[in-house]
Amino acid sequence: MAALPSLPVTYGVPYKVKFGKSFSDRNNNAFHTISYDFKPMSVDYSKPARMRVSEDEVIVSVPNTQAESDDDVTQFRGGKKICQKECVLIINTKTKVFSLADL
Numbered sequence: 001m002a003a004l005p006s007l008p009v010t011y012g013v014p015y016k017v018k019f020g021k022s023f024s025d026r027n028n029n030a031f032h033t034i035s036y037d038f039k040p041m042s043v044d045y046s047k048p049a050r051m052r053v054s055e056d057e058v059i060v061s062v063p064n065t066q067a068e069s070d071d072d073v074t075q076f077r078g079g080k081k082i083c084q085k086e087c088v089l090i091i092n093t094k095t096k097v098f099s100l101a102d103l
Contacts (some may be wrong), residue, residue: 047063
């Protein structure tokens with residue numbers, strides 16, 4: 001399994017966080033969050049997953065480690081809802097800029 005990247009932060013050090021454009025301009029941005037109950041051991045973290053969003057459903061297709069074709073995936077399916085009280089912290093590892101985006 002590929003190692004997950006470490007965060008470019010030092011614990012105990014305060015950082016400046018700016019408010020992203022999503023707080024002032026609600027028409028230009030769209031963010032999606034995904035939560036799931038488990039991660040199968042067969043997920044191949046070195047390959048990109050695919051996400052499809054429709055009017056009422058979200059489908060995430062994750063490739064398997066011993067996949068024989070691109071169609072050999074684990075699928076997560078779920079409903080879609082508007083989040084009115086959630087934000088996400090975006091860390092740009094190249095510029096070291098921390099931004100808070102409104103979902």
